[in-house]
Amino acid sequence: MVESTRVEMPRPQSSERAARDIGGWPMLGAGLALVLLGAVAVLAGIAAGGGAGIGVGIAAAVVLVLAGLVVLAGLTAVAPGEARVLQVLGRYAGTVRTDGLRWVNPITERRKVSTRIRNHETGLAKVNDLDGNPIEISAVVVWQVRDTARAMFEVDDFVEFVAFQTEAAVRHIAGSFPYDAHDRTSLRDNADEITGQLSEELRQRVASAGVEIIESRITRLAYAPEIAQAMLRRQQAGAVVAARQRIVEGAVGMVQLALDRLDEENVVDLDEERKAAMVSNLLVVLCADRDAQPVVNTGTLYQ
Numbered sequence: 001m002v003e004s005t006r007v008e009m010p011r012p013q014s015s016e017r018a019a020r021d022i023g024g025w026p027m028l029g030a031g032l033a034l035v036l037l038g039a040v041a042v043l044a045g046i047a048a049g050g051g052a053g054i055g056v057g058i059a060a061a062v063v064l065v066l067a068g069l070v071v072l073a074g075l076t077a078v079a080p081g082e083a084r085v086l087q088v089l090g091r092y093a094g095t096v097r098t099d100g101l102r103w104v105n106p107i108t109e110r111r112k113v114s115t116r117i118r119n120h121e122t123g124l125a126k127v128n129d130l131d132g133n134p135i136e137i138s139a140v141v142v143w144q145v146r147d148t149a150r151a152m153f154e155v156d157d158f159v160e161f162v163a164f165q166t167e168a169a170v171r172h173i174a175g176s177f178p179y180d181a182h183d184r185t186s187l188r189d190n191a192d193e194i195t196g197q198l199s200e201e202l203r204q205r206v207a208s209a210g211v212e213i214i215e216s217r218i219t220r221l222a223y224a225p226e227i228a229q230a231m232l233r234r235q236q237a238g239a240v241v242a243a244r245q246r247i248v249e250g251a252v253g254m255v256q257l258a259l260d261r262l263d264e265e266n267v268v269d270l271d272e273e274r275k276a277a278m279v280s281n282l283l284v285v286l287c288a289d290r291d292a293q294p295v296v297n298t299g300t301l302y303q
Contacts, residue, residue: 016149016210033068038060075102078096078097078102086110088108092153120140123167129174129179130176133178133227139218143211143212144212144214162209169202170218247286251287
């Protein structure tokens with residue numbers, strides 16, 4: 001078994017925390033009320049008459065409308081499976097994960113981050129396995145953003161980051177094991193162990209970006225076309241040799257059993273030469289690819 005290489009990634013400098021937010025519907029009502037009060041102030045100034053009254057009404061209306069617009073500017077809608085990362089003058093101010101209409105500091109910059117489960121499938125990559133044989137391999141990774149602050153601030157583009165790190169991990173795993181081997185861990189025969197190591201390496205690679213790897217699976221694994229026929233013939237030859245070995249082992253056991261039963265029950269007394277002939281004939285019958293054609297001996301045992 002080949003141990004997976006530990007991947008050393010930079011230590012993250014940020015971590016997600018909850019932002020200060022409140023329900024948006026009361027603040028929506030308050031903002032609309034301020035705007036309406038501004039309109040009422042204008043009408044009241046006009047009704048009061050005179051330049052001073054109109055001026056005071058307009059000034060009050062401007063203040064009320066501006067206050068209402070500021071309140072309304074703090075409203076933000078958060079859909080299920082999404083989060084809002086808040087920044088105040090470039091500084092991280094927390095993350096809003098509660099879905100629905102929320103109200104936050106109006107001067108914050110709000111950046112949308114999807115927290116839904118995503119799939120990423122790598123392209124078909126041609127790499128050399130541990131024995132140097134060219135193979136074609138691809139994998140699919142199921143992942144999700146767990147720390148929105150790291151996803152937004154630790155890497156330029158966390159989606160692209162996951163894609164590149166997945167490609168690197170798949171190539172590294174493919175080059176760490178042979179495609180096919182009977183006496184050691186191989187890509188073809190130990191799929192669960194290989195995908196487990198792939199998932200672990202991916203977790204180490206993308207943890208600093210706030211991404212969690214849920215599952216990874218190899219979707220395609222084959223020899224490269226230029227050696228596929230040769231490797232198929234080698235596998236067929238290996239299968240034939242293994243089958244022959246089993247047949248010979250079984251035949252030897254059957255011959256041994258036959259000789260022991262003949263000796264125990266005194267059916268016939270055979271000397272060493274006739275035993276050798278009997279063993280030879282039985283092995284030919286049991287190990288042959290075709291049905292044996294018996295030859296009937298009508299003479300004595302020694303003719």
